[in-house]
Amino acid sequence: MVLLLLLYFAFGGWLYLQECAEQRRCREMAEASTFYRAVYSEIEEVGWEHLVRFGGDLTSLSFRILDGKGRMHIIEIQLDKTHPKCPPSISADVPYMFDLKWSTHSRLKDVVQQFKKHLEKLQAFWSTLDDIDRSLWVVDPKQASPAVSYRQINMGNDCFIMLSINAFDPRSLPECRFIGSGPIVNLLRNRWRRNSKRWIKDKQFLENLKCLLETQLPIPPDVQKNEQQVECGICYAQSLPIDEELRHKSGTGTDYTCDNTSCKRAFHSICLVDWLRSITTTRQSFDVLFGSCPYCSEPVAVKIDSMKK
Template sequence: MDFIEQKRHKELANLSSFYRLVYSEIEEVGWEHLVRFGGDLEFLSFRITDKKGRVHVMEIQLDKTYPQKPPSVSAEVPYIFNVKWSVKSRLKDLVQQFREHLEKLQEFWSTMEDIDHSLCVTNKKELSRATTCRQIDIGNDCLIMLSINAKDPSSLPECRFMGSGLVVNPVRKLWLRNNKQWMKDKTFLENLAFVLETELPRPSHVLENDQQVECGICYAQYLPMDEELGSRSGAGTDHTCDNTSCGRAFHTVCLVDWLRSITTTRQYVDFLVSLAFIWLK
């Protein structure tokens, strides 16, 4: 009986020591970062924000022998880092390793976000920050499945085509012929358009945004590269109509030329002068 009591007291003492240790280490990380924890404190999750403002949840599993046995880590990332641990390590060290791991994944996530925003990605609701594949609708009932290397997102992705042979075969031939010219110094989207020799279909919201920035007079987003335009050469639209029923974007240059072409411009004199002032600045 004495042996059983001694064993029980020892277990309680170990538990008490474990709880005090974990509580003190949570304090070091910051209670504001703690999302939830298990009643036995063997499970913890922290909210970590990376430098781009993305919010991540880091889940940590502890053993009762902690810190002798290293904790295990899981998170919504394409691959997890190798935990560097010693008996002197603390939770704050683990969180710092996770932050460093997140920084290594910034280019990957930026690439995936560009793809999601600019191309017709299917099954978006099933995607997560751990997903390295994207299924893209390129039109004519043809889909491409891209597998992006999370450790080197600017490299040539693995590609698989889905659709009828009549549509897929020509696209596959383009890929096989041109993929050796994939350049790491170009954006992922630029490379994809170059290899497939076409501008891929874009989501409706992107098309709407493009229409909003196109000049309502010349119907181009950017002015031509012309020495006569001086600093305005190649410039984008720089004026938006205040009339809510219009709301179109314009190049100041185009507006000035248009107003000058109207024979009854007296009612626009003040407006024209202000535009001319902007033009001459």
């Protein structure tokens, strides 16, 4: 009899535990079903065309967003199972993230809208980097992510500068490191220190950079290849050396072209002046030298003081 009672109570306890487990599973399924329905509904609001990937349990979502300039960005959203009670975790390939504003009534579309506003704040930052990539000889990084805020630029003569752009204030004076050895590096470093107060936010970034370094900024090699006759017909160099004695001509490219359409040879005006002075047939009138083109013998005229500021 006692054994039967023990078996009865044991069986009853087992049934109770089974019932509790079943109730728990039902609650979890109901909660999961509610979670899935809510997330599906919120994805619909954002637009399925923007969804690029998602986890099997829908707690991990990635959306593709285009900014005002047509740049594509991916925002990763990690949802808690208690969504929307707990704010999601977010990440994106940007220089810094925004502070997400969230409440129990917030939805995925609110995250996307806040991200879009954040992207708009970064437009000036990315535009500055685009100008640098398009106009200067950038050697690192080759394929920069939107989060990278530095550029290493080849200035020639084994001299490099590392510019770090302030993502919060991209038009401000950037941090600059000079890489290399020798007099050219020291010369540019001294110019940067001497002229740093001349940086003006209202001016274009590249114009400011040229003003501080007092030299012609090197263009990308692929652009150089596409340009015709960029090398000087006398010294056969694209740019003059960086030298204090050359003043504002230091590091500049060719600035004089033969008018003969069948010649169109380019020269540094300084080189052409030196060459004309070596020719006995050259004439001078005031500050202008008159002579012949070294290549086609057509008349040329160049100012002697063109090298003086």
